[in-house]
Amino acid sequence: MSTPTHISVDGIADLVTGDAVEERYRTDRSGYIAPGRPEAVVRAHTVEDVQAAVRYAAGAGLAVVPRGAGTGLAGGAAAGAGSLVIDLTGLNRIADISPGEDLAVVEAGVITADLDAAAAEVGLRYAPDPASAAISTIGGNIATNAGGLRCVKYGVTGDSVLGLSVVLADGTLLHTGRRTAKGVAGLDLTSLFTGSEGTLGVIVGATVRLQPIPLRTVTIAARFDDVETAAAATSRVLAERVRPAIMELLDEASTRRAQDHLGLDGAASGAFVVAQTDGFGADTEAQIVADTFRTFTSRVDVGSDPETVERLLAVRRAALPALEALGRPLIEDIAVPRPRIADAARAVTTIADSHRVPIFLFGHAGDGNLHPIIVVPDDPTADARAEQAAADIFALALDLGGTITGEHGIGVLKRRWLAKETGEESLSVQRAIRAALDPQLLFNPGKVF
Ligand SMILES: Cc1cc2nc3c(=O)[nH]c(=O)nc-3n(C[C@H](O)[C@H](O)[C@H](O)COP(=O)(O)OP(=O)(O)OC[C@H]3O[C@@H](n4cnc5c(N)ncnc54)[C@H](O)[C@@H]3O)c2cc1C
Numbered sequence: 067m068s069t070p071t072h073i074s075v076d077g078i079a080d081l082v083t084g085d086a087v088e089e090r091y092r093t094d095r096s097g098y099i100a101p102g103r104p105e106a107v108v109r110a111h112t113v114e115d116v117q118a119a120v121r122y123a124a125g126a127g128l129a130v131v132p133r134g135a136g137t138g139l140a141g142g143a144a145a146g147a148g149s150l151v152i153d154l155t156g157l158n159r160i161a162d163i164s165p166g167e168d169l170a171v172v173e174a175g176v177i178t179a180d181l182d183a184a185a186a187e188v189g190l191r192y193a194p195d196p197a198s199a200a201i202s203t204i205g206g207n208i209a210t211n212a213g214g215l216r217c218v219k220y221g222v223t224g225d226s227v228l229g230l231s232v233v234l235a236d237g238t239l240l241h242t243g244r245r246t247a248k249g250v251a252g253l254d255l256t257s258l259f260t261g262s263e264g265t266l267g268v269i270v271g272a273t274v275r276l277q278p279i280p281l282r283t284v285t286i287a288a289r290f291d292d293v294e295t296a297a298a299a300t301s302r303v304l305a306e307r308v309r310p311a312i313m314e315l316l317d318e319a320s321t322r323r324a325q326d327h328l329g330l331d332g333a334a335s336g337a338f339v340v341a342q343t344d345g346f347g348a349d350t351e352a353q354i355v356a357d358t359f360r361t362f363t364s365r366v367d368v369g370s371d372p373e374t375v376e377r378l379l380a381v382r383r384a385a386l387p388a389l390e391a392l393g394r395p396l397i398e399d400i401a402v403p404r405p406r407i408a409d410a411a412r413a414v415t416t417i418a419d420s421h422r423v424p425i426f427l428f429g430h431a432g433d434g435n436l437h438p439i440i441v442v443p444d445d446p447t448a449d450a451r452a453e454q455a456a457a458d459i460f461a462l463a464l465d466l467g468g469t470i471t472g473e474h475g476i477g478v479l480k481r482r483w484l485a486k487e488t489g490e491e492s493l494s495v496q497r498a499i500r501a502a503l504d505p506q507l508l509f510n511p512g513k514v515f
Contacts, residue, residue: 102147140477174205
């Protein structure tokens with residue numbers, strides 16, 4: 067792509083160019099760093115800012131990299147030479163919360179936890195809760211179709227999106243979807259843009275579904291001798307036909323690291339599972355979950371005191387930051403059919419041994435979504451061993467009938483694996499859709515496919 071010598075976008079005051087572009091725009095939380103430096107960053111405060119930036123980039127031959135909070139784990143928001151970043155964090159108004167309709171209308175840069183807090187003021191909540199809810203944006207969550215802890219019962223981000231406002235490659239503003247609880251008019255363009263990882267347009271606003279805050283929530287925490295037993299216990303719970311709102315799993319080493327990270331001296335050892343049941347049947351379901359866990363371990367606690375509950379969930383949320391602090395982590399994100407979680411856990415241990423790399427394992431067991439975290443050792447052959455281990459993990463997921471990414475997306479890092487999962491026919495249909503919407507390949511070129 068050619069690089070313009072001077073960048074000035076009509077009507078946009080909040081524009082940074084050249085050496086003033088901060089290093090952070092070259093990366094995200096995956097650790098991937100794009101080659102070169104973006105030519106400019108437009109910090110959008112209005113939809114018109116986004117439209118002007120897209121039109122400018124199209125005319126100047128620059129790629130557009132839409133960016134929320136940059137917490138992504140696939141390199142999707144990382145921008146390099148020849149690109150213009152549209153930073154959406156300044157587009158952060160909550161326009162409407164409608165208790166009668168159980169929905170909210172928000173701008174894309176709203177922090178997810180802020181929406182949830184605003185909804186709570188009227189007894190509602192925004193159900194999708196990625197572990198990054200306090201630091202990521204709704205737009206980024208929609209662009210990656212983010213998962214979260216409560217997905218097992220309430221679905222992923224896409225299940226809560228009713229409609230979108232999207233700036234297209236020619237700068238026009240498209241509105242998709244509806245406000246009503248039901249509606250089937252035309253093709254489902256809302257779903258098309260959800261999970262598109264910034265390849266089809268810039269999401270500037272969304273209408274999202276809210277849920278009543280459950281009247282009662284019960285938490286069940288259990289310690290198991292090893293991760294395989296813990297994984298088998300979670301599969302058994304799901305086979306009992308209860309649907310916990312949360313069911314999270316951490317192996318022994320991740321639990322220890324997360325507890326240390328939080329300064330929880332003397333906390334119990336072993337693989338850790340924390341589950342929550344909610345709603346009118348919360349106590350009955352919690353009893354079934356606890357009884358099922360007790361067939362695998364004697365160390366099971368049931369409680370609903372908010373402070374204890376928060377401490378238990380904090381261990382889960384601290385898992386990734388604790389492992390990031392250890393060095394260079396490769397963060398993987400496979401999902402397997404739920405009855406195969408224990409098989410996956412066992413195979414990941416074998417992969418770690420055979421490539422001599424430490425692999426920590428935690429994840430959303432309720433969805434079969436596991437995060438094997440390879441912490442790359444500091445020796446000359448480590449990168450190659452870690453990459454081979456990652457390749458084996460992807461192959462394992464596909465062999466078990468699963469997926470190479472349950473929630474983080476393809477971005478830059480899993481591109482070469484996408485066709486292995488989708489097949490070439492699916493990929494060529496996806497490319498045709500992208501070309502129809504963005505013939506110039508303006509948005510996030512080199513990402514996803
Ligand atoms: C500690 C931690 C915990 C995490 N836990 C989870 C988890 O539980 N579940 C989960 O799914 N993910 C998790 N993640 C990953 C990450 O937070 C999610 O992918 C999140 O959805 C990214 O949001 P963001 O605003 O940071 O987007 P960014 O990282 O800025 O962007 C992500 C992708 O979306 C595109 N994009 C961003 N905004 C827009 C927009 N408005 N329009 C079009 N495209 C856009 C970007 O180009 C990029 O491809 C975690 C990350 C961290 C660091």
